[in-house]
Amino acid sequence: MELTGAEIFVRCLQDEGVDIIFGYPGGAVLHIYDALYQQDKVRHILVRHEQAATHAADGYARATGRPGVALVTSGPGATNAVTGIATAYMDSIPLVVFTGQVPTPLIGNDAFQEVDSIGITRPCVKHNFLVRDVRLLAETIKKAFYVATTGRPGPVVVDIPKDITAQRCEYSYPKRVTMRSYNPVVKGHSGQIKKAVDLIMTAKRPMLYTGGGVILDNASKTLTEFTRLLGFPITNTLMGLGAYPATDKQFVGMLGMHGTYEANMAMHSCDVLVAIGARFDDRVTGNIEKFCPTAKIVHIDVDPASISKNVKVDVPIVGGVDNVLKHMLKLVKEGSDKPDAEALKEWWQQIDEWRAIDCLKFDRTSDIIKPQYVVETLYKVTKGNAYVTSDVGQHQMWAAQFYKFDKPRRWINSGGLGTMGFGFPAAMGVQLAFPDETVCCITGEGSIQMCIQELSTCRQYGLPVKIINLNNRYLGMVRQWQEFFYQKRYAMSYMESLPDFVKLAESYGHVGMKIEKPGDVEGALKEAMKIRDRTVFLDFITDQYENVYPMIPAGGGQNEMILI
Amino acid sequence: MRHIISLLLENESGALSRVAGLFSARGYNIESLTVAPTEDPSLSRMTIVTRGTDSVIEQITKQLNKLIDVVKLMDMTEGPHIEREMLLMKVQAKDAAREELKRITDIFRGRIIDVTDSSYIIELTGAGEKIDAFLQAVDPASILEVVRSGVSGIARGDKALRI
Numbered sequence: 001m002e003l004t005g006a007e008i009f010v011r012c013l014q015d016e017g018v019d020i021i022f023g024y025p026g027g028a029v030l031h032i033y034d035a036l037y038q039q040d041k042v043r044h045i046l047v048r049h050e051q052a053a054t055h056a057a058d059g060y061a062r063a064t065g066r067p068g069v070a071l072v073t074s075g076p077g078a079t080n081a082v083t084g085i086a087t088a089y090m091d092s093i094p095l096v097v098f099t100g101q102v103p104t105p106l107i108g109n110d111a112f113q114e115v116d117s118i119g120i121t122r123p124c125v126k127h128n129f130l131v132r133d134v135r136l137l138a139e140t141i142k143k144a145f146y147v148a149t150t151g152r153p154g155p156v157v158v159d160i161p162k163d164i165t166a167q168r169c170e171y172s173y174p175k176r177v178t179m180r181s182y183n184p185v186v187k188g189h190s191g192q193i194k195k196a197v198d199l200i201m202t203a204k205r206p207m208l209y210t211g212g213g214v215i216l217d218n219a220s221k222t223l224t225e226f227t228r229l230l231g232f233p234i235t236n237t238l239m240g241l242g243a244y245p246a247t248d249k250q251f252v253g254m255l256g257m258h259g260t261y262e263a264n265m266a267m268h269s270c271d272v273l274v275a276i277g278a279r280f281d282d283r284v285t286g287n288i289e290k291f292c293p294t295a296k297i298v299h300i301d302v303d304p305a306s307i308s309k310n311v312k313v314d315v316p317i318v319g320g321v322d323n324v325l326k327h328m329l330k331l332v333k334e335g336s337d338k339p340d341a342e343a344l345k346e347w348w349q350q351i352d353e354w355r356a357i358d359c360l361k362f363d364r365t366s367d368i369i370k371p372q373y374v375v376e377t378l379y380k381v382t383k384g385n386a387y388v389t390s391d392v393g394q395h396q397m398w399a400a401q402f403y404k405f406d407k408p409r410r411w412i413n414s415g416g417l418g419t420m421g422f423g424f425p426a427a428m429g430v431q432l433a434f435p436d437e438t439v440c441c442i443t444g445e446g447s448i449q450m451c452i453q454e455l456s457t458c459r460q461y462g463l464p465v466k467i468i469n470l471n472n473r474y475l476g477m478v479r480q481w482q483e484f485f486y487q488k489r490y491a492m493s494y495m496e497s498l499p500d501f502v503k504l505a506e507s508y509g510h511v512g513m514k515i516e517k518p519g520d521v522e523g524a525l526k527e528a529m530k531i532r533d534r535t536v537f538l539d540f541i542t543d544q545y546e547n548v549y550p551m552i553p554a555g556g557g558q559n560e561m562i563l564i
Numbered sequence: 565m566r567h568i569i570s571l572l573l574e575n576e577s578g579a580l581s582r583v584a585g586l587f588s589a590r591g592y593n594i595e596s597l598t599v600a601p602t603e604d605p606s607l608s609r610m611t612i613v614t615r616g617t618d619s620v621i622e623q624i625t626k627q628l629n630k631l632i633d634v635v636k637l638m639d640m641t642e643g644p645h646i647e648r649e650m651l652l653m654k655v656q657a658k659d660a661a662r663e664e665l666k667r668i669t670d671i672f673r674g675r676i677i678d679v680t681d682s683s684y685i686i687e688l689t690g691a692g693e694k695i696d697a698f699l700q701a702v703d704p705a706s707i708l709e710v711v712r713s714g715v716s717g718i719a720r721g722d723k724a725l726r727i
Contacts, residue, residue, distance in 0.1 A: 118578060123589050127632040130578070147632060180727065181574060181635040305626035308619070 005134045005165035006031035009098070012141040014041045015173040018069050020060065020432055021045070022053040026073025027113060028100025031165035045432060045461065048453040050077050052425035054084020055451070058093050059426030062412045063387055064433045065218060067094040067148050074100040075113030078159075079120065083419060086124035088155040090416025091239060092216055094148040095155035096141075097121075103163040104132065117159045126154030134167040142174045151184025152303040153216055185302065188319030188327060196274070196298045196315045197331045203272035204343035205350075206232045209255065209284075212239030212415070213277015213301060219322035220244070220408040223276065226329050230339055233351055235263040237278050239415040242405035247384075252351060253360075256284040257552045258397040261359035261561060262351055264552065267292055268559040269350070275299045277321040280310040281416070290557030300324045359550045359563055360401055369518050371395060371470045371542045375402035378440060378468060381525040386438040386466075387430045389413065391423035391447030394476035397548045399442040421450030427465045428457060438529060440466040445498055445539075446475045455508040458535040466528050467537045469501060472544045480547045484562075505537035512537045566595070567621050568640040568647055568717040570725050571610040571628060575601050579633040583610065586631065592616065592624050596649075596714035607635065607727070613692075613715045635727055644720040650687065651695045653702070654709040657684040661706055672698045683708065 057068030078099040102111040148156040235255040253260030273295040299313040307316040389412040390396040414422040427441040478493040502512030528536040550561040595613040674688035
């Protein structure tokens with residue numbers, strides 16, 4: 001039987017096992033929406049802005065490990081989606097975004113709601129496709145999911161002209177596709193892996209530095225076993241938190257610009273560094289000239305282009321993180337070499353001295369709410385089991401520092417692009433994937449206003465997301481930099497005319513709470529956790545001048561932190 | 565260092581812009597770029613001449629390989645290879661200059677492929693350096709138009725860029 005392009009589209013999603021998509025209708029996708037309306041296998045979530053559709057799909061993907069799917073119309077639908085696509089690209093999140101396009105004969109004619117979606121998204125996708133023939137639609141969709149989810153994952157855009165969705169052809173969904181130009185590596189080179197293990201066993205001051213790649217490749221279990229077997233200290237990047245249990249004694253905290261003193265000092269002083277699924281981002285390395293001056297470096301990554309891009313490494317291994325780690329684990333177990341216990345003991349003594357500095361201490365006697373205290377209490381109240389999304393800024397760093405993630409895929413934030421407005425729609429995506437779990441969005445009064453319209457979406461679908469608004473009436477991270485580096489000239493960082501967030505939440509039918517005293521923090525959080533049918537907006541009025549410490553200033557090495 | 569990078573890429577609309585976009589987005593330089601279909605109509609062959617330190621060239625080749633449309637890549641400059649570029653040049657050819665231009669063209673083993681009473685079109689093929697040398701040898705005042713094809717390259721011997 002022949003189906004229309006729109007029907008084929010829907011059948012492809014069903015056959016791909018997609019249970020939920022996030023979107024917003026418009027002229028170019030009306031045939032598709034009509035086909036979606038006439039089935040009930042794929043659930044469509046109507047957002048209030050296309051940026052939120054891509055962020056929600058992204059949050060869904062990060063929490064579940066399955067690709068997120070978004071559907072938007074041509075022109076402004078596509079351009080609004082770009083921020084979300086770029087966010088997913090920078091963090092290697094598997095996303096398939098379908099954009100409507102004007103009918104094929106009108107392409108290039110400056111038609112109504114026409115934009116060159118392929119051209120606009122090209123620099124921020126793993127790949128994109130323009131479907132020019134209905135007979136290629138199913139295969140293209142299969143390819144899109146294949147490319148998005150394999151190798152180093154990433155977003156893929158499929159641009160579908162309106163006339164294609166009306167044309168008919170026979171439908172069959174390919175079971176698998178091969179592409180001669182795309183063959184991602186999984187297994188690492190065994191010679192390199194052997195070399196890496198040999199090097200690791202000679203280490204006196206070893207350090208494991210792991211990133212988002214461990215989570216993307218579902219390698220946490222293997223990483224944990226590997227780390228415990230060796231007894232080495234381990235740090236996670238902002239993107240890698242949860243890959244190794246944060247409450248474990250071998251975990252020395254996050255590293256980087258706002259990483260712990262012990263993590264950064266250990267990085268600076270180590271003699272063998274094993275980088276696993278991490279990409280030596282500038283927020284991690286600080287001044288690259290001063291990075292790990294005494295270390296031999298092993299780097300495991302699925303993307304060859306990530307290796308020796310910023311830092312020249314000694315033993316590169318291209319391959320899937322889990323696969324390579326399993327191989328290394330086997331060699332360690334079977335080999336006769338053991339880590340140097342004596343040297344390791346001395347190394348841990350040194351690290352414990354650094355730990356004793358207690359770099360994350362803050363004033364606990366203040367009668368103003370300290371933002372760190374809110375995150376710490378949230379951790380306590382949720383027993384560390386919540387899914388936590390965040391926006392971008394000071395609150396993001398405090399969330400990363402004070403919520404201890406013991407499991408992967410629980411910490412969801414925009415690390416690479418640093419997209420304010422990400423956290424709330426991402427939380428919706430997580431909540432829809434796990435309706436019974438606790439999902440919290442740690443945000444600030446600046447970030448939350450960038451996608452505040454999604455309160456309406458939460459209302460429509462009854463999403464009990466908890467918004468933890470650390471409200472300091474400043475764009476806090478901007479203000480912190482202005483305090484440190486611009487002689488306290490707080491240019492445009494003060495948020496005047498803020499709304500009454502409680503009333504705002506209530507106007508959408510949600511629950512709003514304003515918390516002004518430290519003594520009320522725990523009670524409010526506990527009360528919020530009981531509400532399961534509506535969003536709860538907790539507006540914490542926090543210390544305006546609190547800063548994030550430690551901090552590596554621009555140009556500084558990892559051992560040149562500003563401490564409180 | 566100057567490198568000649570040859571690519572086989574899917575002969576699809578947009579493939580060229582992915583390569584060009586990569587170079588501009590990452591700040592790599594392109595000295596010349598040529599592209600045309602091969603004997604297999606589903607593949608195009610592209611030759612890019614670029615400059616950079618070893619680490620930059622390493623990144624360029626890795627990033628190119630990462631593009632889904634790139635099927636295969638070879639850095640010609642890593643081994644013995646032949647490079648050719650074609651020049652078409654229109655020159656004013658009057659009086660004494662007419663004879664002089666004919667002579668220089670012969671010395672460089674070029675050909676005059678169009679003649680009017682006041683102009684020539686000269687065709688010359690060779691490595692980039694030879695084209696540069698020829699352009700220096702010709703009186704700039706007589707040059708009306710210069711068209712260079714950009715460099716094409718091929719490896720010597722058995723080594724071949726094919727799938």
